Amino acid sequence: MADKRRFDLFAQLLVERFPDARRVYDIAGGMGRLNEALVKLGREATTFDVRHKHLPVRFAERIFTLDEPCEADLVVGMHPDGATRVIVEYAGRHRIPFAVVPCCSDNGMPYKPWMRHLAELGREQGLEVAEAVLPMDGRARVILGKPAA
Numbered sequence: 001m002a003d004k005r006r007f008d009l010f011a012q013l014l015v016e017r018f019p020d021a022r023r024v025y026d027i028a029g030g031m032g033r034l035n036e037a038l039v040k041l042g043r044e045a046t047t048f049d050v051r052h053k054h055l056p057v058r059f060a061e062r063i064f065t066l067d068e069p070c071e072a073d074l075v076v077g078m079h080p081d082g083a084t085r086v087i088v089e090y091a092g093r094h095r096i097p098f099a100v101v102p103c104c105s106d107n108g109m110p111y112k113p114w115m116r117h118l119a120e121l122g123r124e125q126g127l128e129v130a131e132a133v134l135p136m137d138g139r140a141r142v143i144l145g146k147p148a149a
Contacts, residue, residue: 003136010078010101010134010142011037017132017144018097021074027064027087028080032057046072070094079103079139088118088145092125097146103139111139118143 003009011034014024022044026034029047032055038045039057047057048064066089077087077100084102091098105114115131122129127145134140 003138003140006078006101006134006136006138006140007033007037009136010034010076010099011041011043013132013134013142014038014074014076014099015041015043017099018074018146021072021097023072023074025064025068025072025075027075027077027090028083029078031055032059034076034078035059064090066090066093070096072096074098076100077102082106084118085121088121088127088143089125091145092122092127095126095147097144098122098127099142099144101134101139101142115141115143 024038024043024045026045026047029049032047035045035047035057036055046060048060075087075091075098077083079101084100087098087100119129122145126148128148129145132142
């Protein structure tokens with residue numbers, strides 16, 4: 001069973017690590033629970049997902065692509081499945097920070113090699129990449145990136 005604190009814990013980490021990021025894109029955000037947690041912390045968030053049923057948050061009911069106009073200061077994903085790579089590439093293309101908590105790969109790669117692959121992908125996009133761990137049960141490793149100085 002997933003840790004129910006995961007959205008609040010991730011939102012808190014995002015606010016601490018990216019204090020200047022006011023507008024956040026939450027990719028493959030399900031019902032919008034991360035969005036809700038970010039708004040409580042004073043951020044403006046838009047969740048992108050194809051769900052029809054979701055919380056009353058700012059929600060774009062569509063698949064997020066690299067062609068999405070950038071009106072965000074930060075792009076994130078909490079267990080975004082097949083959207084993980086798009087988050088990293090989008091951040092590189094638009095020169096904004098990203099944070100992602102991957103759970104599974106989109107290419108069948110095992111978890112640890114997938115995490116290394118994502119970090120390398122971020123570096124290839126010209127981003128400085130770091131890692132953090134959320135104090136929760138389940139997949140808790142976070143890959144963070146920001147444009148290199």
